[in-house]
Amino acid sequence: MSERRYVITFGCPDRTGIIARISSFLAEAGGLIVEAAYHSDLDTGWFFTRQEVRADTLPFDVEELRARFAGVARSLGAESDWRIDDTAERPRVVLLVSKEGHCLYDLLGRVAAGELDVDVRAVIGNHDVLADVTRAHGIPFHHVPFPAHGTEGKAEAFAEVRKLVDEHDPHAVVLARFMQILPPELCEAWAGRAINIHHSFLPSFVGARPYHQAHARGVKLVGATCHYVTADLDAGPIIEQDVIRVDHGDSVADMVRKGRDIEKVTLARGLRWHLESRVLVHGNRTVVF
Structure with missing residues (x-):
């Protein structure tokens, strides 16, 4: 992976507007989504997503991204079932x-x-x-x-x-x-x-x-x-x-x-x-x- 990315993984109870809420949050901050995947599990009623955002398109670092995204997660009912990883950190x-x-x-x-x-x-x-x-x-x-x-x-x-x-x-x-x-x-x-x-x-x-x-x-x-x-x-x-x-x-x-x-x-x-x-x-x- 050449450029630095922030990887958002997220799960919450399924409902209308989840993708729009996350996409709007990133767009308003200037974030460029370079990879996105979604899954809605009909058996459990749970929604899952993974999104990669180019780090250089955001005006703040990963810690501030996490702090800001916490409000989005709360509004969608995902208090703890989410995380944001930084590809600059070697595992x-x-x-x-x-x-x-x-x-x-x-x-x-x-x-x-x-x-x-x-x-x-x-x-x-x-x-x-x-x-x-x-x-x-x-x-x-x-x-x-x-x-x-x-x-x-x-x-x-x-x-x-x-x-x-x-x-x-x-x-x-x-x-x-x-x-x-x-x-x-x-x-x-x-x-x-x-x-x-x-x-x-x-x-x-x-x-x-x-x-x-x-x-x-x-x-x-x-x-x-x-x-x-x-x-x-x-x-x-x-x-x-x-x-x-x-x-x-x-x-x-x-x-x-x-x-x-x-x-x-x-x-x-x-x-x-x-x-x-x-x-x-x-x-x-x-x-x-």
Whole structure:
């Protein structure tokens, strides 16, 4: 994106005149809208919009825009269901990993190539096998061991992970095959920021070993789901999904190999859309513009 933009995302009870109200507000300030998307959900009666405005066409900065727009939001019944982001702020990301590195390799490669313009502040792993590749990209790696069995010491490990993550105040906390279930307090603290890639086309085959579950059922498609993390295991709002065909001749190992390709691209797309403020969450559903 060449020029600086302010991105407005907004949700409110649907009614006549919402688009006119927002457009008039921006026009009166001289704002040039360069991208706009709208959706009216007939089932919930909720209206959603995402709009990009060229920053150099407004006579004030993003903080004043937020202050002025708050009145518009209140008048339309959206007290808190809105935000304005500034594309000049490079998104901060922290990655959580375990042993499997395919999602990490993919994201680091996209960042190195300039395809994904994010600031990866740190990678945190409950194993240290991915430390070298992380540091080769000039990114700090933190090893936080977790107990192999039982729960003793797990709370302390999650407390350390939380401390390491929160010091960066990231826009996204990415569970890039972290293989640990976040406790409810972390799900709440990182709500709307913690993103997981689940190696299954949810809601089928939740939890551990989904490829083994899929193989046992004789499925013809395997997939991956990028979703926000909530306290309900693998049940958070879905950002993106994709699938690949398999058949009766594929072993579990074949499914895992094919599935990894889908996991990488699904996570990358979901993370990009999140960081570009293209994902609006309403209840347990999403609108992705």
